[in-house]
Amino acid sequence: MSNLNSDIFYLIFKELKDDGNALFSCLLVNKICFNIIIPILWKNPWKYLKKEINDQTIFNMEKENKYKKLLDVIISHLSDESRNNIKNKKIFLTNLYQKPLIDYISFCKHLNFNAIFDMISSIFIFYTVPIIENEIINLFINENMRFTHLYIPSRFNYKIYLIPGFENCFSGLEFLKCDLDNNDQSILEELTRTSKSIKNLELTFFGAYIPGLSGITKLIETQKELSNVSYLTYYRVNESSRKSLEDSLIKRTNNTLQYLKINKEPSNIKFFSYFVDLISLEINDSYNDSWKHLVDATLPHLKFLKAKNIPSNNLAKLIENTSEELEEISINSLRCNDSNYGDLIQTIAQSCPNLKYFMLILRNRDIINLEKVLINCQYLSGLNIVIYKYDFDFDWKKLFIILTKSSPIGLYKFKFYIFHDKSLSRLNSDSFNLFFANWKGRQPMLLQTVPIYSCISFKKYFNLIETYKAKGIVKKYEYVKHENIYYEEFEWINQRI
Template identity: 45%
Template sequence: MLELNKDVIFLILEELKNDRKSLYSCLLINKTWCEMTVPILWKIPGLNYLNYNNNKKIRLLNVILLHLSEESRNILKDQGIKFFTTTKYQRPFFNYINFWRSLNLHLIEEILNVSIEQSKILIVRNEILKLFINKNSKFIELYIPQKFNYQIHLISGVENCFSELEYLCCDANIDQNILRGLSKIIKSIKKLRFKDIMQYNDRNKNIGIISLIETQENLEDICFNCYSNVRDESYCVSLEESLIKKANSIQHLKLDWTPTTNILSYLVNLTCLDINLSLINFSLMKLPHYTNWNNLKNISLPVLEILRTQQVPSKILANLIENTNGYLTEISICYEGVDNKRLIQAIYENCPNLKYLKLSFINNDITELEKLLIKCKHLSGLVIIIFENEPDWDNLFKVLIKSSPINLFKFKFSSFKTLKLETLKFFFDNWKDRHPILLQTNSLYSLYSANTERQQQINNLVGTYKKKGIVKTYDVYWQIHTIEDFEWEKTF
């Protein structure tokens, strides 16, 4: 067999880095392939650990334990914890721990909870964390789980271990002393994710978060996921003021609350803005009606490329889009029961490079949609959510057939009623000689009625047009909020 140069093998493995099944096959070719494949497979271990059963978690723990030093094994042995029943102990051929670049402490907690007695978890955790966090380790990603209170910033060697960290994801309700401690060590984070933001009337409740934000030298991407119904303005203000100090570097921002300061006027380099009020809106029954939108008025985001919002009024969004410079390529907007005429006009007049659009829709919007299809010639994906008891599918599909740009072939439709068979058939019949359609549909009516007979009829119809090459893929999502807006490539 002809042996490939290592540089060539490396290029092949780089192409396969997201295809773990193929990477496993590469392990078996020969020693060279194996040695080059193992570091890639172990770079992010437990990638889909949420789907792991207990046996998988236990096997992963056993691999980790094989790397413990003799000192750590003796400490566990002295505490009556015996993992190794033979007198002869041999480490694995590979030092798998050294390949890890993503330290997921949630994963560590999971495997400990299913494998170790509760009374002994603390002892075992101490030794495992020393195995990962030391002067010889380098991580670029760190995940910290909910209610985590282990003072990892005090472990010897932590400065070197996290000196090149670029991504940190954690629950915001962890011990703030941990985040404050990490802020003194880590300066290189580019992406920050905070989950379960709780809005307390106490600045000390987020002092660690603020410290971590303010000490980063090149913070580009930050996300706050808020699951609290409490609307404490001072808590939000303190977080937003910390972001203002990083205004020159921040390019991506996600908030789950309405901005309480004029923070957006400072973020002139923002390329992605995501404001999601859906959970708060659900909990407080139409909260946006009472929300002060002054801090979103007359905002200019000159280099904005991606805009995603839920429950932000269309008038506010129209103003925002009008104050961009034509770089928007993705717009995702969900707001129930609103006439979007001005919003759609703002899109087709200011977004010539638009590729993906998600829009809440009523029948009166169809005329403006046609103008958008004509002007936005680069559009390739369209998601429409119709909040009407009687959607005008016939007229909508006539417009799509007549005016869709040549690049548009990815569609997702959501409504309270299932699409009519005749309407779908009309759509497919008139889509000849164009790019095969990628289509997803969902219906809340179908969710409650479980009309499997109607769905089977749709499946049969789609099957016919698949054979003709008019439809490439068809799928059904049964819950409106589970649809991934622009993930066709992954979904299909």
């Protein structure tokens, strides 16, 4: 092992960057591994705070334990001057905060104020929190740091641009996530001066009052490589604020936008016409808008479409205008009494011959339309089926017959989302046996069942599925609880952190 080139180790461990358990287990193998893994772990240490645990009490205990361990290491980097400042405020640090031999902070490329403030508030008494926050902010921002990712929470009023080293810290910024509620726009205005290479921008509006957007609009207009934008509103934001944000996206002279995520219909009816190079569009209606803008939208390069609560007739018009480029479509929520949904599935069957992954709400009356998709979309590889929550008599046997009879040869990945036991009233061992037996000779399937609510009784089929795993018909099966889901929508391999 010692003869392996360190560059090879780096490539191996870089592939494991999202698997914290694997990286931690390799830390003590030897000095070479240690020196390679530490910078990978500390590039974005905040993501390893996440963990999916069923029991909320255990989750809270583990969360606090992780917070304390990471915060202990961060505080141990504080200078003697910072420690004295804290001590002078009658806050006493224990011997746990001895300075480390390695400058872990120097490897950090993600500055996540959300995570930092959560950690501090969960460990320290409330009146000491601002003091600790201020010292840690000064620890991270200096001439020697250079961040690629920045996360700014709501009500963030620390004037970090006055700290020496601010310009150097954020001159190479590529990602910015910012909650705009009651935030000091001067921070964003200063970022406009220092950061010109932001590629990914995530904005949220959680409150109705936004004092002004001059900082963020200027920041957007000055970015040369902005390709991915998400802006989400969770209350009724005033129209002028939202329009100014949309206008700033439109005004960019070099429009490189390829990924867009929004949850409210744009105020400008021609909004989508300015972004003809979009590759990915995610639209989630939270306000019961008409989304009539989609009718005349032409997005010839669109490959990935995710829609939630969007009127089916207008969504169908958009799909018709995509020049058959769509590879992934996700429709995971419908409006009540949407009478055009069946026509939408038919439009997908007719207009998306290159479709590889498809997620849909499935009602009994739409099973026949799904068969048209299976027949016409011969590149289909993965299928996510959300059983319509008001179909209490869902016909599983009919679905399984169509899947085994009409699925294209490359389709072998399935997910079934189930809302309640009533949807399982016609599902029995005979139906499953029919499905699996008729799948014999095809590529072994990757299968997941996802109960939306934990009370759903699906476990009685586990032994039957294991039988077909032993026969090689099912390659992998998982029962994934919805509240602890750790897969991407079109992912069947566990993404561990």
